[in-house]
Amino acid sequence: MVVGQVVRVHGGFYFTRDLTTGIVHECVRRGRLATKRLCVGDRVLLREAPDGKYVIEEVMPRQTELARPPVANVEQSVIIMAVKDPEPDFRLLDLFLLLSIAGAIKPVVCFNKIDLALVDLHSQEIEAYKKIGFRVFLTSAKTEEGVEEFRKWLTGSVSVLAGPSGVGKSSLLNAIHPGLCLKTAQVNPKTRRGRHITRNVELIPLAGGGFVVDTPGFTNINTPDISLPVLAECYPEIAAHRGKCRFNNCSHLTEPDCMVQKAVAEGTIPSFRYSHYVGFASEITKRERTRYF
Ligand SMILES: Nc1nc2c(ncn2[C@@H]2O[C@H](COP(=O)(O)OP(=O)(O)OP(=O)(O)O)[C@@H](O)[C@H]2O)c(=O)[nH]1
Ligand SMILES: [Zn+2]
Incomplete structure (x- = not known):
């Protein structure tokens, strides 16, 4: 078996690059994989059939999507x-x-x-x-x-x-x-x-x-469907203050004794980044509210 990565999907064929030799094979997928979504970037196991054609036998779990x-x-x-x-x-x-x-x-x-x-x-x-x-x-x-x-x-x-x-x-x-x-x-x-x-x-x-x-990523530019704690984790300079605020579940927005708001006031967290954080947080809160009522 050969480990490959799908580089192009066209006309029912999966053009897959052998990650060892660099050769791109035109592949079909095995019937039992028919229901599985297969896309560019998937790492797969290939088998060379007796007729010289290549068949995708397995799709490996995805790291990101x-x-x-x-x-x-x-x-x-x-x-x-x-x-x-x-x-x-x-x-x-x-x-x-x-x-x-x-x-x-x-x-x-x-x-x-x-x-x-x-x-x-x-x-x-x-x-x-x-x-x-x-x-x-x-x-x-x-x-x-x-x-x-x-x-x-x-x-x-x-x-x-x-x-x-x-x-x-x-x-x-x-x-x-x-x-x-x-x-x-x-x-x-x-x-x-x-x-x-x-x-x-x-x-x-x-x-x-x-x-x-070859195509730009993140073309859906809505605030992602994440929670406020995850939002804070996605800001390295805010995540660095994790656990230091008065409240354990501090959202770093209006709570008293918030080390993040303090760092913004002191200029160690850039205020332009923080103001975007506040904007994203408000969109996330709005979405969460409409979901439950
Ligand atoms: N002066 C200068 N012009 C650039 C540079 N890079 C791109 N351009 C010009 O900027 C314009 C847009 O460049 P593109 O490469 O088409 O930009 P893009 O981000 O792919 O744009 P979209 O396809 O609309 O998403 C073109 O006229 C380029 O010639 C650069 O480093 N310096
Ligand atoms: Zn806080």
Whole structure:
């Protein structure tokens, strides 16, 4: 038996990469797996049938699951913002971080388009993310500054890129994987517009091992369906105060003797991150209320 990872699903076939040799086999799945949902990223056991075709015999348990796009076993996410054009949306950045951490996918942050910044833009916020402990990349898909370091970080893992429209996700993917030519094919001579390629989600193999999902992740950007204690755990700088407040079940919102609110007042927890926490908490509370009445 061979251990493989599904990299593309098309026309009833599961294109599966042998994780030892790197060879991609066109596979069918065994009949008894018919009811099991199988998607890109699934790790599977393959058997070579006597006719030389490959059959998926077993699907291994998933470590993580992304719903949109449907990808299994994504290990890390890269949340991308541009330093300029468009301006970074830090609430959305924190929401992406929350979605990733709540889904057990380790996030890193990337600020792209640094070639557009004549002065250090948003350095306070960028430093805040670093201080919390997030790995932060500064890149330019245009000049390729920082791209090599970014590529190294992706090597060996299954990663997904996420971020709002126009920040340079496709450009970064093209920069780390030249020849990929995402998004548009040649310009159509009649309409003079690029042809949009509709394609199924696919894992792009990286030169040194590992994959990048070719489609942006976390496209459902609602506050995740989690409880307030889980929300607090998804904020590393808030989780660090776990058990220190007067009340054991402190939600760090309005309770007295709350070490989190104290840290915000003293500036050791960035107030912009905390204000997003308060917003997410209010959405979670609202949802919980409507669920029970
Ligand atoms: N100056 C500069 N422009 C960039 C950089 N990266 C991307 N761009 C430009 O920004 C625009 C948007 O880039 P895309 O790669 O399409 O952004 P995207 O995040 O994939 O956007 P969506 O497909 O809408 O989600 C394009 O015009 C790119 O040429 C960069 O590092 N520097
Ligand atoms: Zn508290």
